[in-house]
Amino acid sequence: MIVELSRRVCDGFRLKFLYASGLAWLEHNRERVNQLNVYPVPDGDTGTNMTLTMRKAYAAISDWDDSHVGKVADAMARGALLGARGNSGVILSQILRGFANVLKDREVFDASTFAYACRAASEEAYRAVEKPVEGTILTVAKAAAEAAYRVAQEESDLQVVLEVTLATAKDALRRTPEQLDILRKAGVVDSGGQGLVYILEGMARMLQGEPVMLHETLLAQDVPTGDTHDGTWQDKLEPEDEDGYGYDVQFLMRGDNFDVAQVRRDFESMGWSTLVVGDPSLIKVHIHVHNPAHPIGYAIEAGAMLDDVVVENMQLQYEAQAAQRVKKDIDDAPVMVDGVAVVAVAAGDGMRKLMVRELGAAVVISGGQTMNPSAEDFLTAINNLPNDEVILLPNNKNIILAAEQAAKLAVGKTVRVVPTRTVPQGVAALMAYINANGSVSLDDLAGEMAASTHSVRTIEVTTSTRSITLDDVTAKEGEVIALLDGKLAGSGQSPEGVVEHVLTTLNASQAELITLYFGDAVREAQASRLGERLGELFPGPEIVVVRGGQPLYPYLISIE
Amino acid sequence: MTFLKIKFVTDSVADLPQELVDKHDIGVVPTFVNYGGQSFADDGKELNRETFYDDLPSLPTHPTTAAPPPALAEEALQRAAESADHVIAIVTPAKLSTTYNSFRIGGSGLPSNRYTLIDSGQVSLGMGWQVIVGAEVAAQTGSVEATLDAIQRVQHNQALYCALLTMEFLRRGGRVSWAAAGIGALLQIKPILQVTNGDVLPAARVRTFSKAVDHMIELIRQQAPLDKLAIIHSNNLEGAQHVKDTIADILPVDTHIVRVGPTLGVHIGPGSLGFASVSTSWKA
Numbered sequence: 001m002i003v004e005l006s007r008r009v010c011d012g013f014r015l016k017f018l019y020a021s022g023l024a025w026l027e028h029n030r031e032r033v034n035q036l037n038v039y040p041v042p043d044g045d046t047g048t049n050m051t052l053t054m055r056k057a058y059a060a061i062s063d064w065d066d067s068h069v070g071k072v073a074d075a076m077a078r079g080a081l082l083g084a085r086g087n088s089g090v091i092l093s094q095i096l097r098g099f100a101n102v103l104k105d106r107e108v109f110d111a112s113t114f115a116y117a118c119r120a121a122s123e124e125a126y127r128a129v130e131k132p133v134e135g136t137i138l139t140v141a142k143a144a145a146e147a148a149y150r151v152a153q154e155e156s157d158l159q160v161v162l163e164v165t166l167a168t169a170k171d172a173l174r175r176t177p178e179q180l181d182i183l184r185k186a187g188v189v190d191s192g193g194q195g196l197v198y199i200l201e202g203m204a205r206m207l208q209g210e211p212v213m214l215h216e217t218l219l220a221q222d223v224p225t226g227d228t229h230d231g232t233w234q235d236k237l238e239p240e241d242e243d244g245y246g247y248d249v250q251f252l253m254r255g256d257n258f259d260v261a262q263v264r265r266d267f268e269s270m271g272w273s274t275l276v277v278g279d280p281s282l283i284k285v286h287i288h289v290h291n292p293a294h295p296i297g298y299a300i301e302a303g304a305m306l307d308d309v310v311v312e313n314m315q316l317q318y319e320a321q322a323a324q325r326v327k328k329d330i331d332d333a334p335v336m337v338d339g340v341a342v343v344a345v346a347a348g349d350g351m352r353k354l355m356v357r358e359l360g361a362a363v364v365i366s367g368g369q370t371m372n373p374s375a376e377d378f379l380t381a382i383n384n385l386p387n388d389e390v391i392l393l394p395n396n397k398n399i400i401l402a403a404e405q406a407a408k409l410a411v412g413k414t415v416r417v418v419p420t421r422t423v424p425q426g427v428a429a430l431m432a433y434i435n436a437n438g439s440v441s442l443d444d445l446a447g448e449m450a451a452s453t454h455s456v457r458t459i460e461v462t463t464s465t466r467s468i469t470l471d472d473v474t475a476k477e478g479e480v481i482a483l484l485d486g487k488l489a490g491s492g493q494s495p496e497g498v499v500e501h502v503l504t505t506l507n508a509s510q511a512e513l514i515t516l517y518f519g520d521a522v523r524e525a526q527a528s529r530l531g532e533r534l535g536e537l538f539p540g541p542e543i544v545v546v547r548g549g550q551p552l553y554p555y556l557i558s559i560e
Numbered sequence: 561m562t563f564l565k566i567k568f569v570t571d572s573v574a575d576l577p578q579e580l581v582d583k584h585d586i587g588v589v590p591t592f593v594n595y596g597g598q599s600f601a602d603d604g605k606e607l608n609r610e611t612f613y614d615d616l617p618s619l620p621t622h623p624t625t626a627a628p629p630p631a632l633a634e635e636a637l638q639r640a641a642e643s644a645d646h647v648i649a650i651v652t653p654a655k656l657s658t659t660y661n662s663f664r665i666g667g668s669g670l671p672s673n674r675y676t677l678i679d680s681g682q683v684s685l686g687m688g689w690q691v692i693v694g695a696e697v698a699a700q701t702g703s704v705e706a707t708l709d710a711i712q713r714v715q716h717n718q719a720l721y722c723a724l725l726t727m728e729f730l731r732r733g734g735r736v737s738w739a740a741a742g743i744g745a746l747l748q749i750k751p752i753l754q755v756t757n758g759d760v761l762p763a764a765r766v767r768t769f770s771k772a773v774d775h776m777i778e779l780i781r782q783q784a785p786l787d788k789l790a791i792i793h794s795n796n797l798e799g800a801q802h803v804k805d806t807i808a809d810i811l812p813v814d815t816h817i818v819r820v821g822p823t824l825g826v827h828i829g830p831g832s833l834g835f836a837s838v839s840t841s842w843k844a
Contacts, residue, residue, distance in 0.1 A: 354746050427747075435764050513768045515747070542768055544748050560767065 007157045009108040012072035016061055018203045019076065023054045025202025026195060033198065036191035038182055045317070046191035049086030053093055054199070056083020069108055073100035081277065081284050082252065082308070088192035090275040090286045091125050091137055095196075097277070098124025111161045115152035118145035118165065128277050130268050135180030137192030143172030144200065159207045166200045173197050245314035246271075246290040253283040253304035263302065270294050288314065337362050339438040340445055341387035344426055345373055345395045345403075348520060348550030351423060359430035360437070362387070368423075369462075369552065372399050378406030382413060389442045391433070391449065392417045395426035397486065416446040421486065422458035423548075424515065424558030429453055459484055459502055459557040461495045480554075495522070495554040496530045503538065508559060511541040517548030517556040530555075563702030567644035568695050569636050571628060571659050572602045573652045574680075574688040575792065575818050584695035587636040591652070591659065591823040595623035602823045612822045613795035613830040622732040625823045627652075627659040633666030641670055646704050650678045650691050650711070653758030656735060676704065678711060681757045684820055685790035685836035686720035692788070693838065710842075717842035719783050720755045721763055722792065722834025723772035727751060729829030736760045736827075752776055753834075773799065773833055777806055780835050788814040788838040794825045799833045812840075 010018070026033070026047070033047025060079025061072055077100040080093035098121035103109055109117065122145035126132050147168030151161050176190040177183040183190055249271075253263070257280050264276035271289035278284050283304075287295050292311045299306055341362035344355050355361040363381045367373040382390050390413055392403040400419045407415040420426040432452035436445050460483045464475040468488070475481045475491035482490040482498045490502040499516075508514060514534060518527035524547065531545040541559075548556055569587035570576070581588060590603040593612075596619070600606040616623070633649075640647045647670065654660040660679055667675045680687035690711050697710040727744045730736050730751075744751060744765065750772040754763035763779070766772050780789070780803075789812055793800040800817045820828065 350746075358744060358746050358749065431749075431765065431767060435766075512770060515767075542748075544767075546746055 007159050009110050010069060010114070010158055011108045012064075012067040012069045015069050015072050016064070018206065019054075019058060019061075021206035022199035022202040023051070023058050025205060026054060026198045027051050029194075029198045033191050033195045036188045036194055038186045038188060038191070045086060046088045046195060049089040050092055050192070050195040050199075052085045053080050053083050053089035056080060057093070057096060059083075067107070070100070070103040070106045073103045076100065081282070084284050084286070085250065085310075086248070087273055087275060087286065088137055088195060090277060090284060091128055091141075091192065092196070093284070094124045094128040094277055095121040095141055098122065111152040111156045111158050114158060114161060115145075115149040118148040121145060128275055130264075130274055133180065135176040135178070135183060136190050137196050139176060139179065140169050140172045140190070140193035140196050144169035144196070159204075162200070162204050162207065166197070166204045169193075169197050169200055245318050246288055247292045248286075248288055248312040248314050249292045249295050249310070250284075250286045251296070251299065251309040252307040253278075253285060253299050253302070254281070254307055255302075255304045256281050258283055258302070258304070266298060267295060270298070335360075335362050336386065337437075339387070340389045340391055340433075340442055341385045342391050342393060342430065342433055343378060343381045343385070344393040344430070345399055346423055346426065346550070347371070348517075348548045350547035350549035351517065354546065354548070355426070355430060359427065360434045361393075361430060367399065368396055368550065369398070372396070373402060375402045375405035375409060378403055379409055382406065382410050382415060388413055390415045391442070391446055393420045393426045393429055393449075395420045395423045397421045414442060416442060418446050418449045418453070420453055422456075422460065423517070423550075423556055424458045425453040425456050427515075427558065428456045428560070455560055457485055457506070457559040459489070459499065459555070459559070460553055461498055461555040461557070462553045464491065496526075496533070499530065499555055499557065500533070500537065503534065503557075503559070506559060508534075508538040509540040511538070511559045513558075513560040514538070514541045514543045515558045515560075516543065516545045517550065517558075518545065519548060519550045519552070519554045519556070521551075522554050527555075564645040564704060565643070565702070566646045566648060566695075566698035566704060566707055567640040568691050568698075569633075569640050569647060569649045569663075570687065570691050571651050571663075572604075572821055573657075573659070573683055573823050574650075574691060575684045575790075575821050575824075576688045576691065577816055577818060578604075580688075580692055584692065584699075586691060586695065587640050589628045589632050589636045589659075589663075591628055591657070591821075592626040593623050593822045593826060594626060595619055595621060599626070600822075602821050607822050609819055609822060609825075610795065613825060616729075616825065616830055622729075623822075623826045625657075625733075625826050627657050627662050630662045630665035633659075633662045634669065635666075637663070637667050637670060637675065641674060646674050646676070648676045648678065648694060648698075648704075648707065648711075650680045650687060650694065652683060652687065653681050654679050655758035656683070656760070676708065678708075679758065681715060681755075682718070682720055682836075683755055683824055684720065684792050684834075685816070685818060686718060686755060688790070689718060689788050689836060689838045690714050693842070713842045714838055717839045718837060719779070719839075720834065720836045721752055721776055721779050722755075722828060722832055723752045723769065723776050724750060724828055725769055725796075725831035726829055730827055733827040752779075753828075769831075773803065776833065776835065777803060780807055780837060781810065783837045783839050784810040785840045786810060786812040786837050787840045787842065788812055790816045790818050790836045792818050792820050792834045792836060794820045794828055794832045795830045796833050799831075803833065803835070 030047035030051050037046040057076040057080035060075045077096040080096045084090040084093040099117045102117040102120045122141045125138055125141050132138050144165045148161055148165040151164040155161055173189050173193045176193055267276050267287050268274045271287040273288040275286040335356055343363045344361045345365045345367045346352055347368040352364040355364050362385055365373045365377055365381055394400045394403040403417045407417050418429050420429055429449040429452055432449045436448050464477055464479050464481045467477045468475050470488045473488045473491055479491050480495050480498050482502045490498045492498040516531055527545050531543050535543050572588055572590045590601040593600050593602055637647055649663050651663050652659040663677050680690055693714045694707050694711045698707040749765045750769050751762050752764040752772050754761045764775055791800045791803050
């Protein structure tokens, strides 16, 4: 969507469009934000809470036709307060409140007013929290506001101001793990801060004419889930309080003549993560407590009418989340590399860790056989990298096309695709990459990486989804099958038996190296036993057993 | 110009074979390996260099290594100075060890016009070859200036690479930051290290040791024609012999197979294979 915007002033219509774009982009990335959520409670709902809050705010003006920017901003802030969910949602509502306070009586705003409004937004957000913690959405909001303020001193182009604000917000977001230990341990950036960045980014994208509105393909493609992360990281997120995380209680107090400051103090003595915001007639309460009866009882006794009461058991949420959370660190924060950067596709936390930590990939996009990343996903990864030259490793034959499309669509960067068809080919290509990056040209590097894949054979072990006879092999539905370089090569009852069979037909004793990447359904001891057994059967090659953590494939095997 | 008598002192990290030490009357100050609550001088006597590698993987705590104290350096330098007009000490790089500092302090009693201290920027025979060429040129020319010039030209025409069987020991040793980060552990990557200007760098990373050795042989060939070659190993004589046989066509007269001493051995672990070469171009 392209909107004619005078770049110097913004009226209510335009603010509404900007706002819709921010919401759409946040909505698109909601799941990513959820998966980052480790603070204050790792219950994986920050993205959802912020989206719900934004939706409520937008609903308040969606059918408005008013060009008075002050009225639009005020209505949105009121809507956000009514709809605020969770810590991040409440803070977001206060950001909108602070923003609206400055615009109150204005028909339009310019860069300088925008800057003041951003500052007020950030200050209001800080006031919403009893003890502000840095390394959170607050830090990102403050950095963004300060940047807006600085640049607006000499720049009247609102688009430029917004872009600088966004860039600074992203920068502040990247640094959140340095400020908040739990983020560093989990290897993620702050989820609320990320949510705010997506809102600003959505606005900037609309101004730049990039897609933000939710068309079907974008919506259909949620961020993959289902991987598990390793236990050591999970342990760090266990509640410090031996009673667990307790309950998340939220409600609106309606009435008149509330003393907001007094009410806030009273709630703060009752629990933790307390947020109390509003005015004498309407107060939004968000609090974490062990006994939900306390805050609710207090509100009733204070003469309030309760509305929109939500009580959630955070301990249960945490446990559910812990069971299925995706460790997102590697996906979301690209690793800075010199020279050419590599964007690879892989599923499984072990595999992603391997590619980033050991093999120098800058970004690993989650995906594979059942979840093919789109060209858009590649483009996003490419654009998030500071490098001018990028190589894509699709690591699956069904993803090569999307990678090639992305390479064509990338603007301002030179992108090559090394058409790896399997993850082991991708690993071989990355080995060539770490040895040659920085000493040869992009095309030579891509050439060396492609050449290195020729000496690798891949066995993929999975379960047959239907009965099939192909390439002289018969497999019944539900049986274990092995694909050798994409062709059906064996079937049987146990993954280990099938692996032995296929390696025997390959005359694996002649190989130099066999690498066994075991999946999320295989225990380490089981994989080690298979490794030992293969060592006895095939005395020639070195055998390396690595945790890939990939779903659906008990084993991925490379033979070199 | 008067013909000066010049003597050389180095430290045991140079891995100089005894025959060369004797031939050129070189002073060797031992470095130390500490483990099991004891400190052993790496002088070929206190530590059995062969059995040390057999024991290394199973030692309950990983050994640490230490530079010689200044007093030991002083003693060796003084002894050399008694029968020489000038003493040149070539030692382990300051970036890797405080040996250089011990030699600086230990030599402070000698008049500065009679003592030259050189940071070799190298280890093992990479450092050793600088000493040997220096001793040869000194014996021929009797000139400190010509000798120092020759040493500098060797430094610019030498190479040292080593293929490690595992990154584990380099990581445990903690002196090489990129190795300490644990990179390469998951895939059991075999690194080929290069030592240059006192830096230990990853020259290449490959998946199998035999590929690493092939790659290293290629690197030796790139250095030809050779004036001097040491094939160095940490208890991998068979591998060293294989390398030697493979490059029979380019072997210089001065070729040695040398077991790396325990001080370096602590950091590279058993089974590793490498080489220290000087190309003939140093003479040009």
